[in-house]
Amino acid sequence: NSALIADWGIELSLLFDPKCPKLESLVEKIKEIVESNEVGRLPKIPKGTRDFGREQMAIRERAFSIITSVFKMHGGVALDTPVFELRETLMGKYGEDSKLVYDLADQGGELCSLRYDLTVPFARYVAMNNISAIKRYQIAKVYRRDNPSKGRYREFYQCDFDIAGVYEPMEPDFEVVKVLTELLDKLDIGDYEIKLNHRKLLDGMLEICGVPAEKFRTVCSSIDKLDKLTFEEVKKELVEEKGVSNETAENIGSLVKTRGPPLEVLLELRKEGSKFMENEGSVVALNELEILFKALEKANALDRISFDLSLARGLDYYTGVIYEAVFKGVTQVGSIAAGGRYDKLVGMFSNKQVPAVGVSFGIERVFAIMEQQEKEKNQVIRATETEVLVSILGKDLILAAELVNELWSAGIKAEFKLTTRVQNHIKYATQTGIPWMVLVGESELRDGKVKLKDIRANQEEEVPRKDFVEVLKQRLSNP
Amino acid sequence: NSALIADWGIELSLLFDPKCPKLESLVEKIKEIVESNEVGRLPKIPKGTRDFGREQMAIRERAFSIITSVFKMHGGVALDTPVFELRETLMGKYGEDSKLVYDLADQGGELCSLRYDLTVPFARYVAMNNISAIKRYQIAKVYRRDNPSKGRYREFYQCDFDIAGVYEPMEPDFEVVKVLTELLDKLDIGDYEIKLNHRKLLDGMLEICGVPAEKFRTVCSSIDKLDKLTFEEVKKELVEEKGVSNETAENIGSLVKTRGPPLEVLLELRKEGSKFMENEGSVVALNELEILFKALEKANALDRISFDLSLARGLDYYTGVIYEAVFKGVTQVGSIAAGGRYDKLVGMFSNKQVPAVGVSFGIERVFAIMEQQEKEKNQVIRATETEVLVSILGKDLILAAELVNELWSAGIKAEFKLTTRVQNHIKYATQTGIPWMVLVGESELRDGKVKLKDIRANQEEEVPRKDFVEVLKQRLSNP
Numbered sequence: 001n002s003a004l005i006a007d008w009g010i011e012l013s014l015l016f017d018p019k020c021p022k023l024e025s026l027v028e029k030i031k032e033i034v035e036s037n038e039v040g041r042l043p044k045i046p047k048g049t050r051d052f053g054r055e056q057m058a059i060r061e062r063a064f065s066i067i068t069s070v071f072k073m074h075g076g077v078a079l080d081t082p083v084f085e086l087r088e089t090l091m092g093k094y095g096e097d098s099k100l101v102y103d104l105a106d107q108g109g110e111l112c113s114l115r116y117d118l119t120v121p122f123a124r125y126v127a128m129n130n131i132s133a134i135k136r137y138q139i140a141k142v143y144r145r146d147n148p149s150k151g152r153y154r155e156f157y158q159c160d161f162d163i164a165g166v167y168e169p170m171e172p173d174f175e176v177v178k179v180l181t182e183l184l185d186k187l188d189i190g191d192y193e194i195k196l197n198h199r200k201l202l203d204g205m206l207e208i209c210g211v212p213a214e215k216f217r218t219v220c221s222s223i224d225k226l227d228k229l230t231f232e233e234v235k236k237e238l239v240e241e242k243g244v245s246n247e248t249a250e251n252i253g254s255l256v257k258t259r260g261p262p263l264e265v266l267l268e269l270r271k272e273g274s275k276f277m278e279n280e281g282s283v284v285a286l287n288e289l290e291i292l293f294k295a296l297e298k299a300n301a302l303d304r305i306s307f308d309l310s311l312a313r314g315l316d317y318y319t320g321v322i323y324e325a326v327f328k329g330v331t332q333v334g335s336i337a338a339g340g341r342y343d344k345l346v347g348m349f350s351n352k353q354v355p356a357v358g359v360s361f362g363i364e365r366v367f368a369i370m371e372q373q374e375k376e377k378n379q380v381i382r383a384t385e386t387e388v389l390v391s392i393l394g395k396d397l398i399l400a401a402e403l404v405n406e407l408w409s410a411g412i413k414a415e416f417k418l419t420t421r422v423q424n425h426i427k428y429a430t431q432t433g434i435p436w437m438v439l440v441g442e443s444e445l446r447d448g449k450v451k452l453k454d455i456r457a458n459q460e461e462e463v464p465r466k467d468f469v470e471v472l473k474q475r476l477s478n479p
Numbered sequence: 480n481s482a483l484i485a486d487w488g489i490e491l492s493l494l495f496d497p498k499c500p501k502l503e504s505l506v507e508k509i510k511e512i513v514e515s516n517e518v519g520r521l522p523k524i525p526k527g528t529r530d531f532g533r534e535q536m537a538i539r540e541r542a543f544s545i546i547t548s549v550f551k552m553h554g555g556v557a558l559d560t561p562v563f564e565l566r567e568t569l570m571g572k573y574g575e576d577s578k579l580v581y582d583l584a585d586q587g588g589e590l591c592s593l594r595y596d597l598t599v600p601f602a603r604y605v606a607m608n609n610i611s612a613i614k615r616y617q618i619a620k621v622y623r624r625d626n627p628s629k630g631r632y633r634e635f636y637q638c639d640f641d642i643a644g645v646y647e648p649m650e651p652d653f654e655v656v657k658v659l660t661e662l663l664d665k666l667d668i669g670d671y672e673i674k675l676n677h678r679k680l681l682d683g684m685l686e687i688c689g690v691p692a693e694k695f696r697t698v699c700s701s702i703d704k705l706d707k708l709t710f711e712e713v714k715k716e717l718v719e720e721k722g723v724s725n726e727t728a729e730n731i732g733s734l735v736k737t738r739g740p741p742l743e744v745l746l747e748l749r750k751e752g753s754k755f756m757e758n759e760g761s762v763v764a765l766n767e768l769e770i771l772f773k774a775l776e777k778a779n780a781l782d783r784i785s786f787d788l789s790l791a792r793g794l795d796y797y798t799g800v801i802y803e804a805v806f807k808g809v810t811q812v813g814s815i816a817a818g819g820r821y822d823k824l825v826g827m828f829s830n831k832q833v834p835a836v837g838v839s840f841g842i843e844r845v846f847a848i849m850e851q852q853e854k855e856k857n858q859v860i861r862a863t864e865t866e867v868l869v870s871i872l873g874k875d876l877i878l879a880a881e882l883v884n885e886l887w888s889a890g891i892k893a894e895f896k897l898t899t900r901v902q903n904h905i906k907y908a909t910q911t912g913i914p915w916m917v918l919v920g921e922s923e924l925r926d927g928k929v930k931l932k933d934i935r936a937n938q939e940e941e942v943p944r945k946d947f948v949e950v951l952k953q954r955l956s957n958p
Contacts, residue, residue: 049561082528103584295880401774
């Protein structure tokens, strides 16, 4: 900042005569602003975190209520886990991203880290409690020491839905993908598509292209960049960094272009002469995908899916179907939701394997879109549900307590205010969207009455003191 | 553990003849158990934390919904803050308890700590956003490196309701105490009382007893132990550790016994010849308390209050009314909720003072009581809201998808299962409390029908395939 001011100084001195009093007063003004900023320094919150104030909380509650209703529609049970886990629980699960894990300081006792996602704590929970089947959801914050300058949060919400246990082929996979489409449809935040692939098909593809097995995962992480880089760039990485031959890279390049309506792509990959039909893993994958696609078709969800051989997903632990939801026609936004099948993760914690499949939904972008939608509607986002404001003209708290308590006892959401300036109360009710006011001044009290004010209609009426709760109840139930 | 086993070994050898084969087999058995524990070592969670599984979540959601409804009844706005704050935000706020703050590891960048309560982050939020008045609630986890062996959690929920801003005397104090009584009444978890005192009266009392001003806070923290220690023990601490004279300690001892119905105690403290009426701060406090008590009386909340001169509260930042809710007739349980007025905390973050008053409600004990109540009722605590289980006899996922999707589209909460063993499905529905099943086998399919099963009535009926959603809708709306 001081470098910037110095630069400005030089620029200004070119415009003004350095001896001109105007320049001096300008410099004084700048100094003043800089200093007053220093004096009134306000507290800060950590980088990459944020508070949810009134309006953001109202939007967040709406989003969570939609999401929870979808999860409950499918019989999900809620689970909550601690915000930190033993460090050993998170070790060896995130590959290169492990460097983004937040550690707690060693203050004696156990070594812990903040959770990086909800999947690993879920697997830990299933293993620890020896659970053989569970369909759970969890909406909670996760923590990543990512670069906040890119607009990324270091504390952010994930909404996860996972099914663990042994089922008929594709039974839970179908439901998880269906849940994802329902979430995105009900949130109504824009046109989207779900890219879908299968790890066994991906491995089959790499085998067909001539990639040696030990390079599958590292080649996958290059392919995973195809949504951000051109194929030429990815190819360069494959050949120069990962030691893949030029021919193999070209083979990969021609196959990863395969994408489109699931049943059509499926037909294409299975047609006579297709190399995939000679590859054992690929045949298994294609058979599973056929069941999945047909089930999704019956559930009116298939038109949202794009079968896409370029989808690779970074995480190591996926073993079957993988998917990622993106907004249509928007590039560089990254995924809104992603997930897949991970059959070996629970087994990393115990000697019992419990296969599982799930989806993780990132909600921060959804909040931003919903906030924008609200602003465009130009409506007051109410931060409270207050129905009545009791406005006492004066300082009689005891009178206020008596009146407002009658409303509370009747189950009416009410606030109260004391003051001699009734206009302030009316302004408050209008701004916060409170529909009714009870106005009580000296004259009303003397006559055993109170005044009711309908804020939106801007109408007032006097009612007997003893009846005002009953009258308001009626008014509120017939708005 | 091995020391324990060795001790047992010695004890056992006294009971048995060391050569007796019984002893040998017993030792073998113990060895076996110990070893199998080692082999099947399950993952753990950090000490003092816990998972909320199905049933706990159902109870937690019920408790939170009651608490939130009370907060909303009073026009509270929701706020959420990050789980960690800059370390400087928490510094110098908790006195001796600062050692219980969890720090994040220094991984480069800012130094952060997990929040210790919700009050300091709230004050930071008010200061940072230059807010002059707000009534907010927050339900969130806080973190304390306390001794978990005492059954204390290191991660636990607090439910806070605070009013910041300048109001008429006792206007927000009245509402916060009223909110506390409503919370405890609505949760219905046992008979309670709210001990209430005033910091200015406490200081006045110490002045009257002859305690020098610089010892007020340290003497307060001794008095605060009176709920756990006898007066003799506290007196010893006062005289031997805090350097208070014997006479002064005796004076304190006679005054802190003062407690009882608020208006009676008030009359007592104000009667002719009372030393309190000659003490400036005490007079201010007693005038404020009179307004508060009369307002609470009008709101039918005063019978819950005990005016108690022995209530001191540990935290430094209180400046006015203080209170603490405890269960009646139960000792050593500690408080369920506590709070008070803190007029200087926001000013620690900015050069603008915003007076505030609030209450902090600890929910872990409430969960435990509600769980116990549920168990005594002997009812199934439903972890899901599933209304219908679609049971497909066989492996036809595509048929299942079609049927269950019709239910989901109609807004009916439904699960589905494939198997040849229908008895497992019926067992699952019964155990999880699902009221209806749709049974589909080969014969039903052939005849264009499905079977509906009412689990509780144990009755079945056949309906045409095309009508089953409509029929279920009717059955579910008229249970």
